[in-house]
Amino acid sequence: MPSRRLNQERVVLLLLCAVIGVLVLGPVIVLIRTSFTPPESMPLETIALTLENFVTLLVSSNTVRLVLNTVIYALSSMAIGVSIATFVAWCTERTDMPGSFVIRVFMFCWMAVPALVVGFGWILLLNPGQGALNVLFRELFDVKGYVFTVYSFWTLVLITAFAVVPTAYVMIAGLLRNMDPQLEQASRVLGGGPVVTAFRITMPLLTPGLLSVAIYMFMAVVQTFDLPVIIGLTANVPVLSTRVYLLSAPVNGMPNYGLSAAFGVVLLVLAVGLMWVYLYVTRTGERFRVVTGKAFRPRRIALGRWKVPVMLAVAAYFLIMSLPIVMLLWISLHTGYEKPGVAGLENLTFATFARIVENPVVIRAVINTIVMVIASATFVMLLASLIGWFTVRSNRKLGKVLDILSFLPMAIPPIVLVLAVLLLYIRTPLYGTVWILVLSHTTIYLAFGTRTMSSALIQIHKELGDAAMLSGASWLKSLRLVTFPLVWPQILNGWVWVFAHCARDLTVPLMLMTTSNIVVATALWNLWEFPDLPGTAALSVLLMGTLLLVAAPFQIYAAYKNR
Amino acid sequence: MLELENLTKSFDSRHQQRNEPALKGVSFRVCEGEFFTLLGPSGCGKTTTLQCIAGLEDPDTGRIRIGGDWVFDAQAGTSLPANHRGLGMVFQSYAIWPHMTVLENVSFPLVHGVRRCPSSQVRPRAIQALEMVELGHLADRPAPLLSGGQQQRVALARALVHEPRLLLLDEPLSNLDARLRETMRTELRHLVKNLGTTTIFVTHDQVEAVGMSDKIALMREGLVVQEGTPRDICMRPNDVFVAEFIGQNNLVDASLTQGPPNAVARTSFGEVHCNANDDVAVGERAVLVVHPRALVLGDDGGADHENRFHATVADVIFLGDQLDVALQVGEQVLHASLDPFSDLRVGDTVELRLPAERCTVVRGDIAHAGSTRDMGR
Ligand SMILES: Nc1ncnc2c1ncn2[C@@H]1O[C@H](COP(=O)(O)OP(=O)(O)OP(=O)(O)O)[C@@H](O)[C@H]1O
Ligand SMILES: [Mg+2]
Numbered sequence: 001m002p003s004r005r006l007n008q009e010r011v012v013l014l015l016l017c018a019v020i021g022v023l024v025l026g027p028v029i030v031l032i033r034t035s036f037t038p039p040e041s042m043p044l045e046t047i048a049l050t051l052e053n054f055v056t057l058l059v060s061s062n063t064v065r066l067v068l069n070t071v072i073y074a075l076s077s078m079a080i081g082v083s084i085a086t087f088v089a090w091c092t093e094r095t096d097m098p099g100s101f102v103i104r105v106f107m108f109c110w111m112a113v114p115a116l117v118v119g120f121g122w123i124l125l126l127n128p129g130q131g132a133l134n135v136l137f138r139e140l141f142d143v144k145g146y147v148f149t150v151y152s153f154w155t156l157v158l159i160t161a162f163a164v165v166p167t168a169y170v171m172i173a174g175l176l177r178n179m180d181p182q183l184e185q186a187s188r189v190l191g192g193g194p195v196v197t198a199f200r201i202t203m204p205l206l207t208p209g210l211l212s213v214a215i216y217m218f219m220a221v222v223q224t225f226d227l228p229v230i231i232g233l234t235a236n237v238p239v240l241s242t243r244v245y246l247l248s249a250p251v252n253g254m255p256n257y258g259l260s261a262a263f264g265v266v267l268l269v270l271a272v273g274l275m276w277v278y279l280y281v282t283r284t285g286e287r288f289r290v291v292t293g294k295a296f297r298p299r300r301i302a303l304g305r306w307k308v309p310v311m312l313a314v315a316a317y318f319l320i321m322s323l324p325i326v327m328l329l330w331i332s333l334h335t336g337y338e339k340p341g342v343a344g345l346e347n348l349t350f351a352t353f354a355r356i357v358e359n360p361v362v363i364r365a366v367i368n369t370i371v372m373v374i375a376s377a378t379f380v381m382l383l384a385s386l387i388g389w390f391t392v393r394s395n396r397k398l399g400k401v402l403d404i405l406s407f408l409p410m411a412i413p414p415i416v417l418v419l420a421v422l423l424l425y426i427r428t429p430l431y432g433t434v435w436i437l438v439l440s441h442t443t444i445y446l447a448f449g450t451r452t453m454s455s456a457l458i459q460i461h462k463e464l465g466d467a468a469m470l471s472g473a474s475w476l477k478s479l480r481l482v483t484f485p486l487v488w489p490q491i492l493n494g495w496v497w498v499f500a501h502c503a504r505d506l507t508v509p510l511m512l513m514t515t516s517n518i519v520v521a522t523a524l525w526n527l528w529e530f531p532d533l534p535g536t537a538a539l540s541v542l543l544m545g546t547l548l549l550v551a552a553p554f555q556i557y558a559a560y561k562n563r
Numbered sequence: 564m565l566e567l568e569n570l571t572k573s574f575d576s577r578h579q580q581r582n583e584p585a586l587k588g589v590s591f592r593v594c595e596g597e598f599f600t601l602l603g604p605s606g607c608g609k610t611t612t613l614q615c616i617a618g619l620e621d622p623d624t625g626r627i628r629i630g631g632d633w634v635f636d637a638q639a640g641t642s643l644p645a646n647h648r649g650l651g652m653v654f655q656s657y658a659i660w661p662h663m664t665v666l667e668n669v670s671f672p673l674v675h676g677v678r679r680c681p682s683s684q685v686r687p688r689a690i691q692a693l694e695m696v697e698l699g700h701l702a703d704r705p706a707p708l709l710s711g712g713q714q715q716r717v718a719l720a721r722a723l724v725h726e727p728r729l730l731l732l733d734e735p736l737s738n739l740d741a742r743l744r745e746t747m748r749t750e751l752r753h754l755v756k757n758l759g760t761t762t763i764f765v766t767h768d769q770v771e772a773v774g775m776s777d778k779i780a781l782m783r784e785g786l787v788v789q790e791g792t793p794r795d796i797c798m799r800p801n802d803v804f805v806a807e808f809i810g811q812n813n814l815v816d817a818s819l820t821q822g823p824p825n826a827v828a829r830t831s832f833g834e835v836h837c838n839a840n841d842d843v844a845v846g847e848r849a850v851l852v853v854h855p856r857a858l859v860l861g862d863d864g865g866a867d868h869e870n871r872f873h874a875t876v877a878d879v880i881f882l883g884d885q886l887d888v889a890l891q892v893g894e895q896v897l898h899a900s901l902d903p904f905s906d907l908r909v910g911d912t913v914e915l916r917l918p919a920e921r922c923t924v925v926r927g928d929i930a931h932a933g934s935t936r937d938m939g940r
Contacts (some may be wrong), residue, residue, distance in 0.1 A: 007644050395575050466619050467658035467718075469645040472676020472725065478646075481675060485662050 006526045008475045013398050016386055023443045027420030028412065029371070031268070034261035041258070045206065053262035062238075069153075070239040073228075074221035075187045076157045081164030082172075082214050084317065089172040091310055096300045103314070104173070108555035110166040110321070112547040114504030116521060117540040120528060121324020122159050123231065124331060124537075126150035132327060132340050147287065151235035151534050160227050162321060163215050171216070175209040208281065216280045223271060223413035225507040226531075230528070240267045241415040245511060248419055257423060264416040275411035324545070332537035352534040353542070365523035368434045369503060372519055375434075376441035377498040381491050383442070384449030385457075385484060391450065392457045393465075403450075410447035415442060418511040432514040440508045445498045452497075456490035457483070493554060501552050503543065565593040565616070570625035571785075572611055585611045586622065587785035592908060593761060593778070598752060600764045602772040604780035609765045610655075612782070613731050616763065617652055618645030630728055637777040646677055651722030652731040654780075655738070657714045659706045660834060665717055671695055672725040692724040693717075695754065711741050719751070723758065728754060730762045736771060737832065748775055769809050781805055798854070801840055803927030806852040813897045814929050817851040821844055827888075828924050832893035836869045837922035845903050846903045849924050857921035858899040859889070870917040876907050890915060 015471035036049050039056075055061050077262055088107075125133050128146040137147045149511070151154065187197045198485035225241045232242055240263060245262035330340050335351050338344040356362055387406050390399040409417065421440045422431075430436045460483060484491065509522040520543050527536040585608045593599040601609045614620040618634065620634070621642050625635055627635040629650075634643040651672075670689040675679045680688060693699045696716035701709070708716060715735060716848060724731055735751070736744045752775045755762045765910040766772050772779050773793040780790045789796060789805045798808035806814060817828040819839055826839035828851050835851060843849045877896060878889035886901045892915065 007642070397575075442819055461656050461658065463654040463656050463658035464660060466617075466645075467652065467654055467660070467721075468671065468675075469619065469654040470617055470650055470731075471672035471721065472646045472649075473671070473677065474646050475644070477675055481671075487659075 001340055011395070011508070012386060012476070013390060014398065016383070017391070017398055017402055017405070019383070020387070020402060020446070021366060023439065023446070024405050024408050026270075027193065027417055027424050027443070028408075030424040031261050031264055031416065031420035034257055035265045037258045037261075039256050039258045040254075047307075055387070056259060057262050057266065058537045066238055066240055070222060070241075071272075073153070073157060073160070073237070073239055074218050077160035077164055077221050078214060080158065080161035082168050082210070082217055084161070085165045085168035085172055086210065088314060088317065089176055091314060092261055093173050093176040094301055095310070097303060097305050097307065097310060097314070099311075103151075103318075104195050104559045105552075106318070107166045107169045107173075107547055108348050108559055109172070109552045111492045112500045112504070112551035113325070113544055114226075114506075114540075114547070115163045115224075115240055116230065116504065116506050117328065117544055118163060119159065119227050119230045120323050120524075120536060121328045122155075123150050123325045124533070125324055126155065130337065130339075135318070135339055149419060150231060153235065153237050156227065156231045156235060156237055159231065160173075160224065162220060163227065164221065165321075166459075167220070168213055168217050171213045174211070175206060196312060212278060212281050213279060215274060219271065219274045219278065220265075222274065223415065225415050225530045226505075229506070229510075240270070241413065241507075244415050244419055249511065260419060261423065264419050267413050268416050270410075271413050271416075272411045286558045327467065328537045328540050330537075331534055332541045334534055336535055352538040356535050356538045356542070361518060361526075362520075362523055365518045368517060369519040371522075372434050372437050373502045375438045376445070377417050377495045378443045379438065379442045380449040380498045381453075381495045384486075384494065385454045385491060386479075387446075387450045388453030388457050389479065390481065393462060406446050406450040408447070409443050410445075412507075414444050414507045415438075415511070418508050422512060424509050431512070432516050434517050434519070436512055437508055437517060437519065440512065441498075441502045441505070444508070449494050449498065452490060452494040454485070456487040460486050473515065493558070496554050500547050503547055564595045564597070564630065565599075566628040567591055567612070567761070568626045568628075569614070570615055570622040572608075572615065572620065572622045572626070584623075584785055586615070588625075591780050591787055593763065593806075596756075596759045597742055598755065598764065598775060598777045600766060600772045600776035600779045600809075601782060602766060602779050603845040604783060605767055606742060607722075607782045609767070609782055610733055613733055613763065614907065615766050616729070617650055617731055618643060618648050629748075636784070637819055648867055649678065649725075649727055650729045651725065651727035652733060653715070653718045653722050653733065653735045655734045656716040657735075657738075659714050659721075660707070661705075661707045663697070663706055663806055664702070664711070665693070665704050665706055666690075667722045668699040668717055669724055670705045671721065671917075674824055676725055677683060678725060688736070689720075689724055692720040695723070696720045704917075706752070707899065711738055711740075712747070715739065715747065717813055719754070725759065727760065730760045732762060732764045734766055736766070737768070744770055744771075751775070763925050773809075774849045781808065783808075799838075799923060800852060800925055801842075803850040803929065804924050806850070806923075806925060811855050811898060811900070813853040813855060815851040815853065815895055815897075818847060819845045819849060821845065826924065830895065832872060834919075835917060835922055836919040837917075837924055838920065839924040841925050843924055847926070848928060850927050850929055852923045852925055853897065853917060854921060855887075855898050855900040857918060858897065858900065859918060860901065860905075860907075866869055868921070870919055872915045872917070874913055876909050876911045876913065879909055 010124055034054055036051070037046055038048050038050050040053060041048070088103065090105050091097045107283060123131075125131055126148045128134060128149045128151070131146070131148065131150065133148055134146040139141055187201045187322075193199065223241065225243065225245065228237070228239045228242045229245060232239060244260050244263050244267065248255045248257060327340070331346070332339065333348045333350070335346065335349060369515060384406075387402055390396075391403040418440050421436065421443075425431050425436055430439070464486065465478045465483045468482045469475065473481060476519075504521065506521045506525060509517070509519045513522050521540065524536055524539050524543070527539060570586050571588045573582060573584040577789050584615055589608070589612055592645050601612060603609055604906045615622045615635070616629075616827055622635065622637060622700070624637045625921065626633055629648060632643070633641075635641070652776060655756055659883055663671075666686070666689055667875055669692055672686050673685045673688060684931065689917055690702060698716050698720065700711060701713065715738070718735070736747055739747060748771060757853055764775065773796070773893055776793055778791065779796050780787045782788065783804055791800050796805065797809055800809060800812075803814060806812045815830050817830045817835070819826055820829050820834065822845050823826040823839045823841070826837055828835045828837050828839070828849070837851060872892050874890040874892045874897070877891045878890060880887040881903065884903060886907070886938045888901055888906060889912070890899060897915075901907070
């Protein structure tokens with residue numbers, strides 16, 4: 001007779017706890033430990049404890065500026081991004097503006113476009129010397145010097161805001177379409193005009209939702225790394241995430257892991273605080289939640305004479321969004337830098353693409369990337385499906401521990417987590433392989449995966465799995481044959497999401513870069529620094545094309561289904 | 564065949580303020596081939612008991628024997644996984660897997676179960692099981708395209724196809740409409756009785772329980788209150804809760820002036836000769852239970868003069884197949900069910916007799932019983 005302590009379910013649960021514990025707690029503990037080691041020693045090589053790093057951090061006048069920079073940068077990007085997103089979402093969900101389906105698809109697909117690539121595009125457009133737009137203005141209006149510069153605080157803010165829009169749009173559109181239309185209809189029936197209804201009913205009802213989107217996006221910007229590193233460093237706008245990077249991988253000199261870890265701890269504390277606020281707001285939001293599962297669609301507002309201006313505004317926004325991409329395409333189709341214009345049309349060629357795909361480093365990077373993204377996405381969804389099952393079904397205490405552990409990475413900024421992973425594994429054979437990237441990505445996207453899977457599994461009646469067990473199938477078999485096949489679409493959707501995010505991410509591969517584990521994102525970085533502009537552009541276009549090819553069909557299908 | 568010994572089970576109460584155990588010491592035995600019903604109001608722990616038998620939940624204490632094996636023993640720390648217990652179960656939601664066809668659903672235990680059968684026999688046996696529930700012609704239909712009644716039959720076929728030692732049914736009829744429920748009641752009983760499968764049936768509907776079972780265990784707040792044949796439970800309730808739950812019984816505040824045999828109870832309208840359960844002490848506050856069909860109206864020529872009272876008709880409700888009459892006896896109102904042809908009117912005075920052998924005094928308090936009635940219905 002088998003002991004009740006040793007059945008499949010319990011063994012898997014224990015294994016999961018061990019794996020997640022190592023993935024999540026290991027790095028955090030090492031990070032905190034390292035922040036207390038003397039500056040000149042390597043992590044895990046000393047038992048000395050010192051507060052020196054935190055003292056350095058506190059007395060430095062730079063620190064205040066750093067934190068202020070980070071907060072102002074995140075606040076303003078978030079505010080602009082969320083405003084644009086709210087406007088566009090309102091137009092596509094609540095008005096009779098034509099083309100809302102196309103906009104939806106566009107927004108969903110845009111999430112697969114790497115921020116890094118868009119950043120490169122903007123630099124090519126706006127840099128003070130050869131930036132295409134600057135050149136254009138110089139020729140048209142005969143101005144001296146430059147009109148725009150990409151290397152300024154506010155340009156960084158604007159570019160980040162544009163990058164924030166698609167995700168914010170998707171969240172806000174969800175809020176708008178799930179709102180019970182009866183609440184608005186009641187106001188209309190009782191005599192409230194459209195404007196009164198919008199300001200007195202719709203807006204207040206949306207406030208908790210919008211607030212949580214705002215906090216979420218603020219958190220995302222605080223943690224962001226790609227744009228601050230390619231634009232912010234030259235613009236001399238240091239933020240916490242780039243400071244952590246520079247301290248652990250300085251251009252010259254020895255890395256100062258202790259101080260870097262101390263900054264990491266500061267960023268971690270900031271992020272955990274935000275997380276707490278986010279959870280608090282979303283929980284109170286539940287209380288007057290307006291999301292009903294009903295299939296009703298709210299009545300659309302007729303724009304009337306506002307139709308043309310609104311459409312122009314939306315079109316202008318999309319034009320601006322696509323400018324950097326067009327610029328990259330243009331450059332990738334030439335062998336050298338060629339300013340955009342009719343003159344350049346004659347030199348269009350695929351030579352750069354041919355050169356890039358034969359470059360052995362790029363080939364290695366592509367192979368590494370494929371391994372990395374497939375492995376990360378698969379691990380994340382595998383772990384997340386099992387964890388999701390335990391969080392939804394199990395009332396064991398360990399199940400709850402697992403739930404919290406898997407949620408924790410949500411509050412750890414990727415840059416901090418990667419630093420911690422670096423500190424933990426730098427002396428192991430894992431360092432320098434693709435697998436350390438897989439490990440980091442798995443940890444970072446675990447929280448997302450678990451949320452996705454637990455909300456999918458909660459819709460599946462418990463008795464469906466129980467019935468399989470009663471029919472004689474083992475627990476694992478009941479999962480494999482019944483429960484997971486029923487949530488297959490969500491698993492696939494989560495897989496694609498993780499796939500795309502791993503491929504576009506620069507934080508992890510750059511922090512952990514060695515000669516042997518180069519991936520496409522780091523190859524791009526190297527080409528850019530070299531500098532090989534046409535090469536960067538061509539590889540960017542290839543990366544973006546591939547991601548869209550993978551992600552777009554799902555997004556189009558999803559948008560079509562939810563139409 | 565099945566034996567439960569002192570099962571207790573508490574759930575981690577994240578959502579509840581008070582942490583009442585779901586089971587507080589449930590014990591009963593079921594014999595081979597018996598149709599055994601767990602009856603009780605919502606939340607009394609029927610499903611929890613069933614899930615403990617099935618192996619889907621582990622009790623905190625106690626043990627469970629199926630056939631000759633102790634499949635669960637808290638003290639020894641052993642628990643046979645659900646898939647090794649060799650049971651069949653029909654769930655309240657039917658749990659028909661929507662991504663499979665009807666045949667795939669039914670053949671699942673034969674293909675993936677612990678006791679598989681040779682692949683050549685899978686289809687014939689599954690079809691046979693489907694024919695047993697008269698659904699052989701739907702074998703290749705995708706499962707989501709079934710009506711509620713058909714789903715219920717498929718679930719039954721799936722639970723029986725691998726010839727389980729024990730069949731567990733969790734309110735299988737409660738999702739059907741009234742008419743279908745009635746036909747399925749008889750069909751279900753016929754089917755399992757013909758197969759000889761021992762069956763544990765869970766329901767909160769006393770009509771269902773009484774009509775289908777060989778034996779009933781009535782549960783309340785995690786305990787079995789009374790166990791017995793449907794006749795025992797209906798005619799000889801041992802507790803005011805049982806009397807209240809099982810039918811439209813009249814409950815009258817009473818106390819014994821004389822213990823059994825020849826027990827006499829004092830009520831607000833006089834002394835009543837009656838049966839009394841052994842656990843009721845003389846003088847103690849108790850309840851007199853009178854079945855609405857037990858009341859005899861008019862002079863029926865009974866020889867004895869005991870238990871005769873004068874009553875006034877306070878209300879008459881015509882229900883088609885019976886006449887419900889409220890009778891004012893002193894300060895007490897008694898309800899009687901009469902045949903619909905009697906022509907009583909409000910205000911009539913009648914002579915009323917309560918045959919002593921049909922009156923029972925049980926322990927308990929009416930106020931206490933009333934609160935559970937609302938939960939049950
Ligand atoms: N998974 C669970 N977690 C926490 N409490 C539970 C769980 N399952 C049951 N309970 C509690 O245990 C008690 C008994 O529940 P059970 O489901 O056994 O009742 P039931 O008799 O089947 O009721 P019903 O007729 O409504 O199905 C209830 O108070 C219920 O709230
Ligand atoms: Mg139940």
